[in-house]
Amino acid sequence: MVDHQEATLDTVFQALADSTRRAMLRTLAEDGEKSVSALASPYSMTLAGASKHVKVLEAAGLVRRRVEGRIHYCRLEAARMAEAEAWLRYYERFWTRRLDTLEALLKAEDEQAGEGKRL
Amino acid sequence: MVDHQEATLDTVFQALADSTRRAMLRTLAEDGEKSVSALASPYSMTLAGASKHVKVLEAAGLVRRRVEGRIHYCRLEAARMAEAEAWLRYYERFWTRRLDTLEALLKAEDEQAGEGKRL
DNA sequence: CTGATGATCAACCATATGGTTTATAATATC
């Protein structure tokens, strides 16, 4: 059980340790479903290269694929990030002494990302 | 600036993508300062191997080193995790949506069934 | 000074990673 979780954290953190893949996840978060070539288009990289990145994300459980004809539609599967975030959250108490700095960071991130999410 | 942040996320996530290094960080969080060999002792690995892991953590800014005589004392530098956690936190809404929905459901049910109910 | 200890460095090895090119499979379109 614990081993499985450790392996999951390995693959998730590994998948996140590449800026192209992180940008792909961000695109999926913003735009919803996208084909592989649509995901690939922003990058100066062959389609085959981008396809491999998508495969890494899929293997990490961060992306789900739905094949329709010759098009592979990808969508974000964010749940897998929960474990990673929980892992990091444990360490929050070690940096929250500088609470102001953190709060500023999160607030900036929040305003940049979540528009009109308030109820 | 953004590039620098991306590079930081690269190295931090990369450093976290190894269970030995994550365990070392946990040890430092629990026990405070530890020497390199003390950090290495739980693992069936040469001291040189463990030393390389410590170096990776140090390069990622997750560990600080204080040399005293021949002993290198390491301590956790958790602040660097804040960016990584902030990055992940953006995606929280994609996995908590189900919880939000559930919560709304329960709240409606609660209001319909029992008045003045405490949360 | 001698020897043991804590740690790094350098060289090496096997495998993984990020990328390419070329080929192939599957599906649209003409």
Add this chain to the structure above:
DNA sequence: GATATTATAAACCATATGGTTGATCATCAG
């Protein structure tokens, strides 16, 4: 059927990674 489009697969390449062994350095204890 012929051809173009979407995507993967396979082979390859350079570099990175996780680990080892052996040498070296610095320091502490006799």
